[in-house]
Amino acid sequence: MPACLVPTIDISVLRTSPKRPVAQLRQGAAETGFFYVEGHGISTAETERAFSVGREFCDLPDKAKARYNFVPDRYLGWRSTEDMCSVTGNRCIQRAGFGRYGVGGYDSRNQVFLGQRWPEELGTRWRDACLDIQQQMHAVAKKVLKGLALALNRENDFFDQHMEFDSEQNPSFMAWNWYTGTADIAPQTGPRLHGHADHSLITLLFQQPGEVGLEIAPGKAVDVNPELDKPGNPWNTMPVAQEWIPVDPKPGCILVNIGDGLAWWSDGVFKSTYHRVRSPTPDDPQGPRVSMPYFVFPDLNFEFQGPAKRYPPMTAFKLLSETGNAYEARKNDAQGAWKKQAYTTANRSTLQHTESPSE
Ligand SMILES: O=C(O)CCC(=O)C(=O)O
Numbered sequence: 001m002p003a004c005l006v007p008t009i010d011i012s013v014l015r016t017s018p019k020r021p022v023a024q025l026r027q028g029a030a031e032t033g034f035f036y037v038e039g040h041g042i043s044t045a046e047t048e049r050a051f052s053v054g055r056e057f058c059d060l061p062d063k064a065k066a067r068y069n070f071v072p073d074r075y076l077g078w079r080s081t082e083d084m085c086s087v088t089g090n091r092c093i094q095r096a097g098f099g100r101y102g103v104g105g106y107d108s109r110n111q112v113f114l115g116q117r118w119p120e121e122l123g124t125r126w127r128d129a130c131l132d133i134q135q136q137m138h139a140v141a142k143k144v145l146k147g148l149a150l151a152l153n154r155e156n157d158f159f160d161q162h163m164e165f166d167s168e169q170n171p172s173f174m175a176w177n178w179y180t181g182t183a184d185i186a187p188q189t190g191p192r193l194h195g196h197a198d199h200s201l202i203t204l205l206f207q208q209p210g211e212v213g214l215e216i217a218p219g220k221a222v223d224v225n226p227e228l229d230k231p232g233n234p235w236n237t238m239p240v241a242q243e244w245i246p247v248d249p250k251p252g253c254i255l256v257n258i259g260d261g262l263a264w265w266s267d268g269v270f271k272s273t274y275h276r277v278r279s280p281t282p283d284d285p286q287g288p289r290v291s292m293p294y295f296v297f298p299d300l301n302f303e304f305q306g307p308a309k310r311y312p313p314m315t316a317f318k319l320l321s322e323t324g325n326a327y328e329a330r331k332n333d334a335q336g337a338w339k340k341q342a343y344t345t346a347n348r349s350t351l352q353h354t355e356s357p358s359e
Pocket residue numbers: 175177193198205207214275276277290291292293
């Protein structure tokens with residue numbers, strides 16, 4: 001991979017000497033939509049603790065985890081390998097997302113706060129550790145978003161007041177993806193995680209050193225994947241690129257990618273790039289893999305739009321619930337009627353994921 005495709009940006013100097021990091025942020029966001037950040041202030045020990053917090057939840061029996069099942073409106077909760085199979089076409093990943101109030105603590109449609117719902121089995125120590133890492137990720141995210149706003153010549157605090165960490169309105173959340181090692185499952189076809197674009201403003205991703213597999217398709221033409229084209233599979237119209245570029249874990253760095261939200265706010269200048277996790281090749285480690293994304297959103301009903309108004313006003317609620325609910329509807333629709341209103345005809349249809357990088 002040419003080094004410049006996914007630049008590494010030192011964000012510790014963003015406040016004192018912003019010129020260089022802001023220029024790098026602009027390039028990374030506008031070309032591939034992916035960049036590493038260093039100087040983010042989250043220590044290796046804290047990162048490892050966050051991985052082990054996730055592991056404690058993953059190690060609960062499936063029956064216990066099912067009490068915290070996926071909530072489509074917020075995109076939170078646990079999804080078993082069976083559930084993920086209907087998403088990605090194989091049984092090699094389970095995944096869980098926890099927000100500020102655990103799982104499903106806020107009815108966003110009716111804007112009613114429903115109280116906290118954390119895994120009781122793991123106690124308040126677990127909840128506090130989960131919130132602690134989210135708080136740190138949130139601070140890094142705000143910093144990166146300010147730099148990205150400067151890179152667009154827009155007011156750098158645009159999202160700041162509308163994404164307070166403590167706000168009940170803020171749906172940013174932490175997730176863990178646990179990929180099963182190849183020895184523990186029957187041979188699988190297709191990628192470990194299907195090609196997709198994130199619906200966040202930005203996503204901060206921690207990966208474990210050596211656990212390769214993430215690939216991106218910047219500015220590439222995309223196609224339907226025939227392997228996934230099965231009735232009831234919500235993602236079978238998800239485009240899949242002909243060429244994927246690996247983006248391996250970089251020790252000490254957080255990988256950041258632009259999501260649909262910021263592509264929207266930048267009128268398409270920043271790219272929300274398709275990415276996937278490939279199944280291990282013979283040269284890859286065959287063991288389990290784990291990744292830890294933090295999906296960053298402004299408050300649920302805060303409207304944002306690019307200055308050129310290329311796309312209509314957008315909210316985090318729309319980004320989250322349309323994806324989550326469309327996914328559920330399609331999963332349960334054996335007749336395939338959902339195809340008529342596939343992912344790409346949702347409100348986000350006009351967002352260009354595949355256009356060439358801008359000059
Ligand atoms: O596992 C990874 O490295 C990527 C995960 C990802 O793209 C996601 O959860 O949206």
